[in-house]
Amino acid sequence: MTTKPILEIKGLRKQYATGTWGLNGIDLTVQPGEFVAVIGPSGAGKSTLLRCMNRLIEPTEGTVTFLGEDVVHAGKKGLRRIRAGMGMIFQHYNLVYRSSVLENVLHGRLGYMGSVAGMLSRYREADKEEAIALLKKVGLENEIYKRADELSGGQKQRVGVCRALAQKPSLILADEPIASLDPKSSKTVMDAIHTNCREQGIACLVNLHQVDYAKAYASRIVGIKAGRIVFDGPSEHLTNDITQYLYEGKEHEMFHKAAI
């Protein structure tokens, strides 16, 4: 029996207004529950790729199909539904800092609420309980009612992870989730993403600069260079030669400040 892919990308290209091609023809299929790390040097196109998935960036050419739905041509309502199924984790957290940690996690539910209930933040009791359980699971039981701006970077990103999970997504898009964190926080955040995705069968596309983290967490690695995929395979097939070719001239970007 063949499973239906969760995400299918075909011939994806993105040209920015400056004329730069951010993506140069990407073909990629992700199966349900797959944990895929996207690696490559700065400027390779990792962020552009992730953001074309939920149209935070509009693709120039090609198709993106999420759970059988055409993302590129989706109207307002369709796009809202698609985005509800894709949780996003950002490098700089994107929290509402004057709101509490709990409220930030509950924002993950907004895509499922009517506009009036959402505007008035009328969350269901069950949603609150689930949000609290998620926060406890990532070790933030003492931070639930704090303002988000009182937290450390690693704690803020764990809130970001919980917000994405609160959406009950089928796919998580994590755009350099550990690029601003020290090695200890990086491990905590990657553990939180990886464990929850595995337990809940959520697929994950995670952009990472650090090859060591990609190898440690992902079962499949996609290497991007100049907007094209130059490697796509099981993590253990990523050789030093391929890594060297990927990061040619930018070798210093390959590793985190310290070992995992």
Ligand SMILES: Nc1ncnc2c1ncn2[C@@H]1O[C@H](COP(=O)(O)OP(=O)(O)OP(=O)(O)O)[C@@H](O)[C@H]1O
């Ligand atoms: N808004 C923009 N306008 C013009 N060019 C852009 C824009 N955003 C990205 N680019 C260009 O598109 C290419 C891909 O950039 P992108 O940010 O996707 O790479 P990346 O692999 O995510 O890099 P990093 O790891 O530094 O975030 C680069 O050449 C970049 O300069």
